[in-house]
Amino acid sequence: MGIKERKARQKAELRKKILKSARSLARKNGWEAVTTRKLAEKVEYSTTVIYEHFGNKDQLLLLLREEGFERIQQAVEKALDPSLPPKKQLVEAGLASWKFAREKPEYYQVMFNLGGIHCPSDEESKGLQKAASVVYRILAQAGVADSESTFMNWWALVHGFIALDMNGQMPFSSEKMERLLKESLERLMTRL
Template structure:
């Protein structure tokens, strides 16, 4: 490995270390209680080092969200390629993949979908990886309507309603661990089945 390649890898590793520490601290303490200085102390670097990678705390937060959206979009994209001839099967499995992703990566999910910073983070959804992830869901709904798997519905309203449902289940299972939920898989499957049946022709 050459010197330049080694430096590039070290820079990437440090950037990831900053992201991982910030994510953990945002979940533990809340966005507004965490400063760039605190993050620097956690990883034992100077605050100046963090500013070499991120413009400010809002930029760091947005990059954490984009990292999570990219991981989710990758899974949904791979699933879509396996279900090119059956959009309904893709939609059903995609909703399950979304929930499973959140439950497997609760800190990622909490930062991207549950935390609500008081300050504006200027997140541009239209140009984001988050929109790409959501578009997998929207496209699946659109194709189901076009193929008459669903009755005639407004695509945007339906996609957002489906997202609201699976987000609700995911967030509740992450946040309210002391609630006496029924068996997790039964709750998830019932939620998805109820939503899908309500949309079918």
């Protein structure tokens, strides 16, 4: 392996280490605690290295946001059982989103500006569009005429439950919240 290839590999590895450190700091202390100085300390480099790799903190957040959308899309697709009717798949998709948010809150927070983070974006996220396309595809299979309105109802339920749970605004356990989400999604599906 030549010097050029080795340097490129080392740069990619350091970039991954920085992203992993940002997620780790956010998971442990919240996104407000993630600063370029703390990231530099964690990866044992100067803040200049962070800026060389990402430009600024906003660019790092945007990258993590898109990565989060890719991961939630994969989690939802993996959870779907194609042998089930589309309405049941929509319930499964909602529960898979819930599970993803519970297991990877640091991603979900940066994806949707929760937990004290604001991830600026001038354009609509391509990752969000791809993740939403999974649900739109199921709605099409179900023969739903007004898929946009139905998607927004589905999304309001799922994201609302997740945001309330993440913000600690409900007097229920996460297990009860998940059960209530499932019941609410099932009721929505009976109206299709």
